[in-house]
Amino acid sequence: MYILLDIKKDCSLVIPISNPEKLGGLKTVNFFLVKQEKSLSLIDAGYNTDSHWEALNLALNQNGLVLQDLTEIILTHHHIDHVGLVDRIVDAHPIPVYASPLSIPRLKRDKDFMELRVEFFEKLYYEMGCGETGEKQIAYLKKALLRNKGKAMRAEITAITDNEFLGFTILEVPGHSPDQLAFLDQQRKQLFAGDLLIEHISSNAIVEPDENGSRLPTISQQIDSLNKCAAFHIDSVFPGHGAVIQDPKALIHKRLERIEEKSELILRYIQSGHSTANEIAQVLYKNTYNEQFSLVMSEIIGHLDYLEAKKKVTMKKLQSICHYHVTV
Ligand SMILES: [Zn+2]
Incomplete structure (x- = not known):
């Protein structure tokens, strides 16, 4: 069984923006609760603000759940608007946190x-x-x-190294960030894509070094990542910002x-x-x-x-x- 918690139309959990002027063109910060038979996963964790914390708890409560029902947190990438609540959640309820191996030095501020x-x-x-x-x-x-020296994520992070994880096919989709992963539910044809694809704006390819200090070819990576997703039959993309994408192939083509x-x-x-x-x-x-x-x-x-x-x-x-x- 697989239930996407239906908080706001198609999204499992869309957190309202607490300070839209700060978000610029991003419109919303989205993070998702995914309930499966034996798990309740949180995909991404918003900003570390009281309004996002309250929105998460409200979404859980409205669905007859509590924070203690969460079984793990999975992160698409290390950016601050995707990982904010991790320590707060893990402090209140110790659960595993999973991310790309490339997220770890960045989140731990090595x-x-x-x-x-x-x-x-x-x-x-x-x-x-x-x-x-x-x-x-x-x-x-x-x-x-x-x-920011003391701002490293305190929670222990486990690297996702398998191609299949928690019922998702794991796709490496760098370009916007070197560590970005997308989680594909092949059965439901749904993709949780972080900031790979956003409906109302082009996602930025952000220049970064790799672990050895060499410059990553971010535009080529972005193109490869978009093509990788276009090769799958996907009905809905759940993005890190903005509305759910219902025709991802057309949007990928446009991008x-x-x-x-x-x-x-x-x-x-x-x-x-x-x-x-x-x-x-x-x-x-x-x-x-x-x-x-x-x-x-x-x-x-x-x-x-x-x-x-x-x-x-x-x-x-x-x-x-x-x-x-x-x-x-
Ligand atoms: Zn990002």
């Missing part, structure tokens, strides 16, 4: 990895020609590293097309003489460059890597700065 990550961005922003804005961002990251269009646009900027990632970011994202610097740079760098992989551009370093030119 000292070596966190330092390597800051070094990675320091070098990256320098090489991409970001100058003072890049330096400011690094100063912010270094401060955040100190400030893949948009990626190609964006790549072509960036190629045209290079053609017209903008050769560094920073120059392209400044002309393409005039209004958001300062405010959303790291996301804007992620987008441009991801696409430059993608164009380079497709041999449409070549990169040459001039005084340690990466310059891109259209391949002739």
Whole structure:
């Protein structure tokens, strides 16, 4: 038996937004209760706020359940809006927490990895020609590293290493984050996809280092992850934000097309003489460059890597700065 708790129409559990202005375009933060014969799993765990805690308890109570009925927490990826309540739940009711092995150093804020990550961005922003804005961002990251030192997840995390887990087929779907997993119920044709696919906005591919400090090819990963899901027959995608997706194939097609269009646009900027990632970011994202610097740079760098992989551009370093030119 398998029951998706029907709290709000199609979603098993949609947590109302406590502070929409902070969420920007995300609309809602979704996390899901999935009841099976012998388990009651929580997929993702929202923000660590009182309103999300209350919403979780309300959803349980409205379905004749209590927190103590939860049997485990499963995480799609390590981002702060997906893992917030984990420690609060586990403190009140000790249950296992499962995530990708790649989530663990990030959630545990492993000292070596966190330092390597800051070094990675320091070098990256320098090489991409970001100058003072890049330096400011690094100063912010270094401060955040100190400030968040004690904010590691306390709960023990068990790595999901099997292809099948709790009745779900586990799909690795990196791109938005290196550790992102999607949980597929092949029988019900339902996919819990984290932030892989969101109906009302394109999910960002966010540039990150791997465990050894090498840059991940995030746009290529995003394309592969979307294609991976398109290969399955899926009726509904339960996303991390916004509405349930009822025609995922059409949306995946749209997102893949948009990626190609964006790549072509960036190629045209290079053609017209903008050769560094920073120059392209400044002309393409005039209004958001300062405010959303790291996301804007992620987008441009991801696409430059993608164009380079497709041999449409070549990169040459001039005084340690990466310059891109259209391949002739
Ligand atoms: Zn995310």
